[in-house]
Amino acid sequence: MKIIHIVGARPNFMKAAPAIAALHKRGLKQTIIHTGQHYDKNMSEVFFQELCIPLPDINLGVGSGSHAVQTAQIMIKFEEVVLKETPDLVVVYGDINSTAAAALVCAKLGIRLAHVEAGLRSRDRSMPEEINRLVVDQLADLLFTPSQDGDENLKREGIASEKIHFVGNLMIDTLVRQLPHAKRPDFKFALGKYVLVTLHRPSNVDEPIMLEKLMKTVDEASREILVIFPIHPRTRQRLASINYKPTTSNLQLIDPVGYLEFLALQRDATAVVTDSGGIQEETTYLGVPCLTVRENTERPITVEVGTNMLVGQDMCRLKKELSSILSGHAKKGQIPLLWDGMAGERVADIISKLK
Secondary structure, eight states: OEEEEEEOSHHHHHHHHHHHHHHHHTTOEEEEEEOOSSOOTTOSHHHHHHTTOOOOSEEOOOOOOOHHHHHHHHHHHHHHHHHHHOOSEEEEETTSHHHHHHHHHHHHHTOEEEEETTTOOOOOTTSHHHHHHHHHHHHOSEEEESSHHHHHHHHHTTOOGGGEEEOOOHHHHHHHHHGGGOOOOOOSSOOSSEEEEEOOOHHHHTSHHHHHHHHHHHHHHTTTSEEEEEOOHHHHHHHHHTTOOOSSTTEEEEOOOOHHHHHHHHHHOSEEEEOOHHHHHHHHHHTOOEEEOSSOOSOTHHHHTSSEEEOTTOHHHHHHHHHHHHTTOOOOOOOOTTOSSOHHHHHHHHHHTOO
16 A cells, blocks of 8 residues: 655644554555645754654645645645555645645545544634635545544534544654653753743734733733743744833743753643644643633643633633632643554554555
């Protein structure tokens, strides 16, 4: 069997790595294609070595662009590769434009498609990722879900039960494997208790008024506890546009850090404030309280079972919940079912039985 893996952004590699490793053990031929959707200078050879991720065999070099332009360019370039390589199965990950573009190409050419992280739903179609999820799950032949709510979503949408496979969370596989190697960055400032912040979604950082409210809240929190804020390039640009500067040295705006360093920062944090999807999952596994600055989440298991709490864009709510955590009244959570570091093996077992 000949398998192609499609990835387009760093989180995809976190999910792909366990499946690639497990399939390699079973002797299956694999090709890794990076669409180039997200360019990240941290995606260097060191990054791949740290995470035991094979370097991509092909990079389509698509780069940035509008959703339509980016999706169209990936489709054009990926179709050429598929026609040349003639794979038996294409595996896509997550919910980015690369995922949807590859799925459309496979559907048109009659190539079997597997979707890792299937069934997640925020029910907010204003999010481009939600559109991608809906499209890909309708086209996929194998749907690998990270949590049981994913199975229920897919069945409600008319997906045949035999296509759906509850395997657990592949990103947690990577976390489990790398956690013993996680080491905090060397900072010039003293590191005691701290809150870790990450913000990058357009709804939070592209609106100057909202961004000012968020930073005012973060600034106020730093008067009680050290706040470490690795700044996404998008967020850094927006902060510069509103001429923001911290009012206290207890708010440390730092450059982005690597996966292992960020994992250590999450593990040791008193609380995490974020709008990221993957961080909701990682903090739930690590048992760290997480306050998500979003009105909804495609990962409700992290709220229902884990340590995550949605605070929306209500800064009073954010202050209240953060204060509760700092006073020792953090939400307690559990690790969801099958988030055990073996999801990649379950995916490989199912794929290796295909005829």
